[in-house]
Amino acid sequence: MILRVKVKPNAKTVSVEQLEDKSLKISIKSPPVNGKANEELIKVLSEFLKVSKSKINIKAGKSSREKLVEIYD
Structure with missing residues (x-):
C-alpha cells in the first residue's frame, strides 16, 4: 500500500489527519x-x-514535505 503524506515539522503537537x-x-x-x-x-x-x-518505507520525498510512503504487508 502506498500513502501520500503531507508532513508539517516543528509542530506544537503530534497529529494525524485524513484529507x-x-x-x-x-x-x-x-x-x-x-x-x-x-x-x-x-x-x-x-x-x-x-x-x-x-x-x-519512505519511497519518495525524503527531503520534501510531501512524501510517498510504502507500507509492506
Missing part, C-alpha cells in the same frame, strides 16, 4: 534536520496504522 484526497496530513514535533522528522514520521505512522516501523 479529502485520501492523503494524510501529519504534524510532528521534530525539526527537518538530519532525518529526525522522517524518523518521527515513521514512528507516528506505525502507531497510527498499528504496523511495525520496519514495514514502513
